[in-house]
Amino acid sequence: MPMPSPSILPWLLLAIPLLAAALCAVVPKARTLLLCAWGGVWLAAGTGAVTAAHVFGQGTLVAAAGWLRVDALSAYHLIVMDLVFAASSLYAHVYFGEELASGRLAPSQARRLAVLWCSALAAMTGVLVSNNLGMMWVSMEATTLFTAFLISLHPSDESLEAMWKYILICSIGVAFAFLGTLLFSAAYSQAGIEAGEPMLWTTLQAHAASLDPSLVKLAFVFILVGYGTKAGLAPVHNWLPDAHSQAPAPVSAIFSGFMLNAALYCIMRYLPIAEIATANVGWARHLIGGIGLLSIGVAAAFILFQGDLKRLLAYHSVEHLGIIAVGLGLGGLGTFAALFHTLNHSLCKALAFFAAGRLGQRYGSHDMERINGALRVSSVWGVAILASLLALVGVAPFALFMSEFQIVWAAVQAGAYTTLILFLLGAGIVFAGALSHVIPLVFGPAPSDVRSLRATSLEWALVGVPLLVLLGLGIDMPAPLQSALHQAAVLIDPGNTLAAPLVAVGGLP
Amino acid sequence: MVLVLLLICDIRLLAGSRLRALIQTVALQGVLLATLPLLLEGGGLSTAHVQSLAAGVALIKGWVIPRSLRRALRETDAQREVEPLFGFNLSLLVSLVILATSVWISHGVAFPGAVKYPLLTPVAFSTLLSGLYLVMARRQALTQVVGYLVFENGIYAFGVVVLHDQPLLVEMGVLFDLVVGVLVMGLVVFQLERRLGHSDAGRLDRLRG
Numbered sequence: 001m002p003m004p005s006p007s008i009l010p011w012l013l014l015a016i017p018l019l020a021a022a023l024c025a026v027v028p029k030a031r032t033l034l035l036c037a038w039g040g041v042w043l044a045a046g047t048g049a050v051t052a053a054h055v056f057g058q059g060t061l062v063a064a065a066g067w068l069r070v071d072a073l074s075a076y077h078l079i080v081m082d083l084v085f086a087a088s089s090l091y092a093h094v095y096f097g098e099e100l101a102s103g104r105l106a107p108s109q110a111r112r113l114a115v116l117w118c119s120a121l122a123a124m125t126g127v128l129v130s131n132n133l134g135m136m137w138v139s140m141e142a143t144t145l146f147t148a149f150l151i152s153l154h155p156s157d158e159s160l161e162a163m164w165k166y167i168l169i170c171s172i173g174v175a176f177a178f179l180g181t182l183l184f185s186a187a188y189s190q191a192g193i194e195a196g197e198p199m200l201w202t203t204l205q206a207h208a209a210s211l212d213p214s215l216v217k218l219a220f221v222f223i224l225v226g227y228g229t230k231a232g233l234a235p236v237h238n239w240l241p242d243a244h245s246q247a248p249a250p251v252s253a254i255f256s257g258f259m260l261n262a263a264l265y266c267i268m269r270y271l272p273i274a275e276i277a278t279a280n281v282g283w284a285r286h287l288i289g290g291i292g293l294l295s296i297g298v299a300a301a302f303i304l305f306q307g308d309l310k311r312l313l314a315y316h317s318v319e320h321l322g323i324i325a326v327g328l329g330l331g332g333l334g335t336f337a338a339l340f341h342t343l344n345h346s347l348c349k350a351l352a353f354f355a356a357g358r359l360g361q362r363y364g365s366h367d368m369e370r371i372n373g374a375l376r377v378s379s380v381w382g383v384a385i386l387a388s389l390l391a392l393v394g395v396a397p398f399a400l401f402m403s404e405f406q407i408v409w410a411a412v413q414a415g416a417y418t419t420l421i422l423f424l425l426g427a428g429i430v431f432a433g434a435l436s437h438v439i440p441l442v443f444g445p446a447p448s449d450v451r452s453l454r455a456t457s458l459e460w461a462l463v464g465v466p467l468l469v470l471l472g473l474g475i476d477m478p479a480p481l482q483s484a485l486h487q488a489a490v491l492i493d494p495g496n497t498l499a500a501p502l503v504a505v506g507g508l509p
Numbered sequence: 510m511v512l513v514l515l516l517i518c519d520i521r522l523l524a525g526s527r528l529r530a531l532i533q534t535v536a537l538q539g540v541l542l543a544t545l546p547l548l549l550e551g552g553g554l555s556t557a558h559v560q561s562l563a564a565g566v567a568l569i570k571g572w573v574i575p576r577s578l579r580r581a582l583r584e585t586d587a588q589r590e591v592e593p594l595f596g597f598n599l600s601l602l603v604s605l606v607i608l609a610t611s612v613w614i615s616h617g618v619a620f621p622g623a624v625k626y627p628l629l630t631p632v633a634f635s636t637l638l639s640g641l642y643l644v645m646a647r648r649q650a651l652t653q654v655v656g657y658l659v660f661e662n663g664i665y666a667f668g669v670v671v672l673h674d675q676p677l678l679v680e681m682g683v684l685f686d687l688v689v690g691v692l693v694m695g696l697v698v699f700q701l702e703r704r705l706g707h708s709d710a711g712r713l714d715r716l717r718g
Contacts, residue, residue, distance in 0.1 A: 134679030141686040148693055152700070160704060161713040164697050168653060171690055172644060172660060178683070179637075179664055186620065186671035199679060218618055242716040 006061055009051040010068040010129045013078075014122055016044040021118035030100060030107035037114035038089040041121060045082035048125075052079050056484050062131075066200060069131035072487035076339060077128050077265050079484075080346050084257035085121055087347075091354045091462055092117070092250035098361065104154075113153055120146045120254065127262045133181050134199045136266060137174070140230065143259060144170045151247040162239075162246035169239040170230050177226025177266070183219030184273070187211040201269055208276035216277040220284055223270045224291065230263035233291050233325060234298035237318050241302070244314035245366065249357020252310060256317045257350035261342055264321060268492050271328065280495065282331070289329020289419060295322025296426035304433035309356050309366045312437060313349065316392050319430055320345040323404060326423055328492065330410045335493040337406035339485050340477075344391075344399040344470065351466045352388035355381045362453055368437055373446035378453035384463040386442045391470055393431045399473035511541050511548060512632045515666070516608070519639040522659060523600040531655050532578045538636075538662055539570025545669050549626065562680055566665070569684055574658065574691050581651060581695040585702045595646050603642060604635075611635040620671055629670045637663025648711030650701060654694045661687055 020040020027033040055061055055075035062069050070078070096113065099105035105113075123146055126139030148167045152159040185198040191210045196203035204211075225236065232240040240260075244252045267288065274284035299319035306312040320341070327338025358381045359374055360366045375382035391398035404427065411420040446452075473481075518538040525531055543566040546559050595603065611634035620630055640663055643656025701708045 132679065135682060138679065138682035138686055141690070145686065145689050145693055148697075152697075155700060155704065157705060158715050160697065160701055161716055164650065164701065164710065164713060165716075167690070167694060167697065168644065168657065171657060171694075172641070175657075175660060175664060179667065182664070182668050182671055189671075214618060215620070245716070 006054050006058075007063040009047065009054065009061060010063045010070055012047050013044065013051060013125050013129060016040060016047060017118045017122035017125065020044070021115050021122065024111065024114035024118060030105075030110040033114050034093070034096060034100070034110055037117050038093050040118050041085050041089040044121060044125070045086040048078045048082040051075065052484075056480070056487065066197075066202065067132045067135065068129050069202065070129055071491060072484065073265070073268065073491040074128045076484055076488040077261065077342075078125070080261065080343050081121075081124055081128065081258045083343075084254060084346050084350050087350055087354075087462065087466065088250050088253045088257065089117075090458065091253065091350075091357075094456070094459060094462070095248070095250050095357055095361070109153055112149060116146050116150050117254075120150070120259075124258060124262050127266065131201050132197075132199050133184065133201055133204070133269075136201075136269070137178050137181050140177070140227070140263065140266060141171070141174050143262065144174060144230070147251070147255070147259065150251045151243050153248050153251070156246075159246040162242035166239045166243040169236075173226050173229025173236060175226070176222050176229070180219045180222030180224075180226055180270075183215060183222060184211075184270070187215040187219060187277075190215065201273075204273050205276075208273045211273075211277040213278050216274055217283065220270060220274040220287070223274075224267060224287060227263045227266040228291060231260045231267070232263075232295075232318050232321050234295040234318060234322070237295065237298070240318060241311045241314040244317065245308055245310040249310075249353050249360065252313070252357070253350040253353040256313065256353060257346040260317060260321050261324075261346060264324060264342075268328065271492055272494055276494070285329045285331050287329075288325050289416075292322040292325025292327075292329055293419065293422045293426070295319065295325065296423065296430075300426045300429035300433065303430050306433075306437070307368055309360070309368050309371060309441070310353070311366075312368070312434070313352050313356060313392075316352075316430075316434075317345075317349060319426070320349070320392070320400075322426075323407065323423075326419065327403075327407045327410065330407065330414050330416060330419070331493050332410060333413060334407055334410035336485055336489040337403050337410060339488050339492075340406065341400065341403035344403050344473065347466045348388050348391045348398070348400055348470055351384055351463065352392060354462060355384035355388060358453070358459075359385060362450055363447070368441055370447065372440055373444045374442050376446040376452065377450055378455060380455040380460055380463050381453065382442055384467070386438065387467055389434060389438045389441075393434045394427055397471060397474040399470045402474050402477075511544060512628050515541055515632050515636060519607075519636055519659070520601070520604045522643065522655070523604045523639055524597050526597055528582055528649065528651055528655075529579070531652060532575050532582065535655050535658050535662070536571050536575035538659070539574070540567050542662055542665055542669075543567035543570065545666065549669065565681070565684060569688055570658075570662070573688060577692055577695050578651065578654065581654075581698050584699055585651065585708050600642075600646070603646075604639065607638040607642065608635050611638065626670060629666065633663055633666035633670055635663075636660075636666055639663070648709050650694075650698045650708040650710045653710055654691060654698070657694070658687075658691065 017040055020037060023036050024033045027036055051070055052075040055070050055072060060071040096105055100110060120143055123139050123142040127136055130136040130139060148163055151163040151166060184204060188198040188204055190212055193207050229236040244255055271284055295318050299315045302315045324338045324341050327334040359371055362377055363371050374385055391400050394401050394404050518534050521534050522531060543563045547563050611631040614634055615630035637660055640656045640660030643659060644653050647653060698708050
């Protein structure tokens with residue numbers, strides 16, 4: 001049998017979720033159409049795995065006259081996205097299956113959920129595979145529009161309010177990013193280079209050195225504010241705690257687990273261009289690192305006094321996206337660690353939202369005053385919330401500890417001691433604040449009116465597999481992952497020479 | 510001439526209190542914007558690409574979006590902006606400040622294309638800032654949607670200044686996002702109204718901390 005050309009893969013990545021969405025729109029029965037959605041996601045995730053394997057093995061994939069392009073950075077994010085979506089779909093099968101059986105989820109709502117779920121996957125894939133920066137923007141805005149109605153899947157005063165804030169703040173924010181996109185391509189037109197299309201990332205990247213620095217600086221600020229809004233970086237994070245706390249748990253998991261990273265991915269794309277255009281003095285990296293530190297600080301303050309479990313997790317997202325930004329700001333080993341942290345945070349945060357959602361269904365609330373003794377109500381989800389919260393505050397030996405440690409190491413190497421001190425201070429406050437929430441949440445007696453939960457083997461797998469992966473990655477990083485991270489990091493930080501220090505960190509206990 | 514009209518639209522948007530008039534003004538502004546690329550550089554740029562884009566923009570910004578906004582308006586009983594955070598006279602003053610700031614910004618940065626059309630950048634910026642002001646300072650959800658549209662109009666005007674050779678597909682994608690965005694926002698306004706009995710975004714304050 002002749003092998004089809006691998007350049008069909010980017011097309012398949014976009015087509016599968018779109019077809020699944022279309023299928024979900026016409027299938028009559030609620031239960032069947034939900035299964036179609038989860039199946040579609042798994043099929044897309046499989047294609048994503050094949051694509052990533054191809055990219056890391058044989059190099060960049062290009063299709064559609066250079067408009068679609070999957071390089072190591074996109075492929076790495078593709079893997080993270082597919083892991084989050086595949087796990088969240090299994091979890092959604094459990095979560096919404098129960099709601100459908102109890103009548104809390106009407107068939108019409110199930111249809112809306114399934115269609116939007118698959119469309120959101122298609123839009124996020126679009127962000128990752130677009131080489132055209134205009135199309136990348138269009139896809140990013142599409143993710144906002146598709147996911148807005150997922151927040152208010154169960155309409156209530158609060159969820160409508162959260163949805164309104166989400167759509168208004170994110171639309172305005174992402175519009176700023178469009179302004180930045182325009183300015184970048186304007187800088188290209190101004191440079192008077194004839195070759196290539198001005199909206200393609202590859203052309204901008206190739207000619208970055210000849211762009212006007214003042215224009216690029218202005219453009220990058222717009223990009224950072226714009227996509228930063230969607231990524232939940234402070235001070236433009238206001239929509240995030242509301243949206244994450246009101247959306248159903250599986251939706252929160254994909255929001256926190258990947259949608260924020262998709263926005264940060266857009267910033268990663270612009271970072272090398274801005275750096276090269278401003279003569280590699282670290283201007284753009286300082287800017288993003290500063291915003292990262294601010295995010296950690298703001299999140300730490302809110303985590304300390306948080307009463308709602310899902311809002312707590314939402315502020316953890318602000319913190320961890322801030323940590324990734326700090327890593328990017330440091331460059332070198334920091335870039336590598338930031339990408340590693342992306343994977344760790346996404347897995348861990350998805351697991352945390354899974355647990356918060358299942359416990360919330362039992363307790364009928366996400367108020368931490370009410371959620372007590374989670375271990376007694378459900379051993380599996382109690383373990384999940386305990387382990388994921390500990391991992392989120394950076395307890396060893398989870399992988400998040402390793403990536404945060406690498407960022408600290410990168411700060412020491414770079415001599416960025418202010419960053420180091422602020423980072424450790426923020427992480428310390430988060431650690432103390434979150435730990436004071438965890439203990440009553442997990443241990444202690446449960447309220448008498450809460451029935452205990454008998455978990456299925458699927459639920460055990462949903463908790464066990466991510467936890468084992470997080471533990472495994474915390475102890476030792478497999479060589480393929482290391483090589484993938486290197487290939488992706490070099491794209492963000494072209495002058496990256498991190499081979500030597502990495503061995504030292506990898507060898508540390 | 511078109512530029513002066515665009516500016517008058519900005520001022521009218523900030524000083525007006527009746528929602529119906531706001532929607533009319535934003536529609537007018539959209540149509541004016543659509544003619545902008547046709548007027549630049551005379552007939553030299555009037556390729557099929559530019560013409561079809563102008564037609565698309567006029568249709569969407571002048572007809573499709575205002576129509577759905579009017580429908581949303583009929584469903585709500587909000588005909589006027591309720592007690593704005595800043596009074597309408599103060600808003601007039603703000604529009605002057607916005608204009609001055611825009612002129613200042615346009616002088617500060619050397620935008621490509623700004624040499625040829627020195628007035629276009631300040632107009633684009635002042636439209637952009639007016640939209641942002643409407644979103645931030647007004648309480649009625651529908652006025653905020655109008656503000657978002659004005660903001661987008663500003664970006665469009667800015668796009669006309671800095672480059673006129675974007676691929677059609679990208680521009681169509683942007684327009685499509687805009688339409689869907691406004692439709693979604695309109696639907697949220699419906700739901701707010703049906704559920705809460707009002708669409709006063711200033712009273713949406715249950716979620717905090």
